[in-house]
Each structure stands twice: as C-alpha cells, then as structure tokens.
Amino acid sequence: MRKTALTLMLSTLVLSAFGAFFHWLQMMNVFETETGLAALGARSSIVFVVYSLLAALAMAGLSFFLRRRCEQPRGEEGLRWDSPLPRVITVVCGLLFAVAAIQQMFTAGGAGSPLMQRIFGAAGLIAAGALMALPTRRDGTVPALSRYAALWLPLFCCYWLVLIYRDNAQDPVLWDYATYICAVALSALAFYHLSAWYFRRATPGRALFFIQLAVYLDACALTEERSLWLKLFLAAAAVVLAMEEYVLISNMREKAEES
Numbered sequence: 523m524r525k526t527a528l529t530l531m532l533s534t535l536v537l538s539a540f541g542a543f544f545h546w547l548q549m550m551n552v553f554e555t556e557t558g559l560a561a562l563g564a565r566s567s568i569v570f571v572v573y574s575l576l577a578a579l580a581m582a583g584l585s586f587f588l589r590r591r592c593e594q595p596r597g598e599e600g601l602r603w604d605s606p607l608p609r610v611i612t613v614v615c616g617l618l619f620a621v622a623a624i625q626q627m628f629t630a631g632g633a634g635s636p637l638m639q640r641i642f643g644a645a646g647l648i649a650a651g652a653l654m655a656l657p658t659r660r661d662g663t664v665p666a667l668s669r670y671a672a673l674w675l676p677l678f679c680c681y682w683l684v685l686i687y688r689d690n691a692q693d694p695v696l697w698d699y700a701t702y703i704c705a706v707a708l709s710a711l712a713f714y715h716l717s718a719w720y721f722r723r724a725t726p727g728r729a730l731f732f733i734q735l736a737v738y739l740d741a742c743a744l745t746e747e748r749s750l751w752l753k754l755f756l757a758a759a760a761v762v763l764a765m766e767e768y769v770l771i772s773n774m775r776e777k778a779e780e781s
Contacts, residue, residue, distance in 0.1 A: 526771060527767075527774075528772075530584065531767050531768040531771070534737055534738070534764060534767060535741075535764060537738060538738045538741035538742070539684075539741065540573065541570070541574060541738050541739075541741060541742050542741045542742050542744060543745075544566075544569055544570045545571050545701060545743075545745050545746075546745035547566050548566040548569070548570045549559055549697070549745065549746060549747070552567055552744055553555050553566065554568055556748070559694070560695055560697045563578075567679075567697070574738075575760065577629075577733055578738075579640070581730075583675075584734070585727045585728070585731040586717060586727065588726075588727070588774065589726060590778055591726040591774075592775060592778060597766035601657075601658045601664065601719055601720070601769065601770075601773070602773055603657060603769055605704035608657045609657045610668045611761060611765050612653050612762060612765070615653050615758035615759075616651065616652075616654035616758075617759040618754045618757065619646055619647075619649055619755060619758050620650035621751075622752070622754040622755050622758075623644070623646025624647070625643075625751045625778050626642055626751060627639075627640050627643030627659055632645065634688070634689055635688055635777045638685055638688060639686075642682065643679075646678065646754045647676070648674060650677055651671070652670075652671035652675050653668045653671070653675040653758070653762055655670075655671035656762070664720050668720060669717075669721065672719075673717055675713040676713040676717060679706055679707075679709050682706050682711050683703065686702065686703050686706060686708070687703070692740055701743050702743045704739050704745060705740045705742065708732060708735050708739050708740075709756075709759050709763070711732045712733045712763050713759075714732075715728055715729035715732050715765075716733065725771070729770065730770065730771070733763045733764075733770075734762050735743070735765050737763050740744075740756045740757070740760035740763075741760055744760075770771060
C-alpha cells in the first residue's frame, strides 16, 4: 500500500495547494477599499467556498472508499513505520514549533492578552516535544511517552482556539480569521482522532478525513496576512498530519490480498 499511500498523500497536498491559491485570490480581492469590509457575495469567496466543499467531499469519498476496500489496522499496527523519515520529519517540525513558541513567550508583553500568550508559548514548547515523541518504535510498539504526547496536541490546539477567539472577538470581518480558526479547529480534531490510535480506539475513516481536511485548511490559512511565527505552527502541523496520513494508509491491507 505504500505507492497508494504516497499517491493519496500527494493528492491531499495538490488539493490543498489549489485551495490555498483560491484563498489567496479571495483575500486579495474580497475586501472593499473604502471600508475594509468583505464584499458580500464576492465571486472569489464563492469560488473558494465551493472548491473547499468539493475538496471535502472528495476527501470524505476517499475515506469511505478506503474503509470499504481495505482492512483497517488498529492500535500499534496502524502506526508502524520502518524508516527513519517519520522521526526526522517530526523532529524538524518540533523544532519549528519550539522556535515559534519561544517567540510567542518573549513578545507577549505587546499582545492583547499577555498572560494568555505566555501560556500559549509555554504550551507550544511542550507541544514541540510532543511532536518529536509521536513516532512509534520500528517494531510498531507504542512507548508510554508517545501516548501522552498524542494527548497533549489536541489540548494545545483547543487552547489555541480560545486565544484566537479572544484576539478576534471584536473583529466584525469574519473572513479576517474564519479560515484560520477553522484550520486550528480541524487540527484539533485531526490530532484527537490520531491520538485514538495510541489507545486502540481508532476510527480509521474519520481519522483520515479529519487529517486530510486539517492539512487542507492549514495550507489555506498560510496564505493569509498573519505573523510568520503563527504560520510556523500551522505549517508544522500540516506537515506532521500529512506524514501521518501516509503512515496510516501504508499500513492498510487490501481485502483481496488477505483473502
């Protein structure tokens, strides 16, 4: 299933790249020059929303197809890997998380909610370590540290959602942060469903769907005018989730092969 896993992961990335392009066009054209408000019924917004819905349907259909066609691994079997690449990717992404988290802590004085941002930065440092601890051993067994790491990541994203709401609650222009908050929300769901694999409570179809959709929205949110450091969080999360998509699909087995 490795070729299939690579093809499907690349398909997710291609869908995400086009979505990011359409969202970039939208953000370039949707705001009125005089008022700064988003134009109601703008074509660029319609194109982006319609494309996003079609992409989500394609991802849902793919998840359903894999569920019907393949035997879904559970527990350690679904997380097994036999190359150093997943660990290298998670270490690099963890370092990006750590750099962004340190920046958030040291610049909290000028933020709207200094204490909340410092907590966010500290939580991001723990999340950086959690990303590095995600990969299982080569034999597929799950260390206890990986289980705790998998639990921390959705909690971090949930706190991130609270901070986003706190910073944007007074903003009347929803398009300023709608895609961003959806990206973090879907990342929380994706990491939540990913953590279920570490406790033998996985729902493979939902996990793959939310992982793919989180990668898509993270890529779209990267095109917005936002702090580079926040974009590092989004980019690192997208890369790790895309890698996990590959790992999960590559460990599936076609039903015809088993019979």
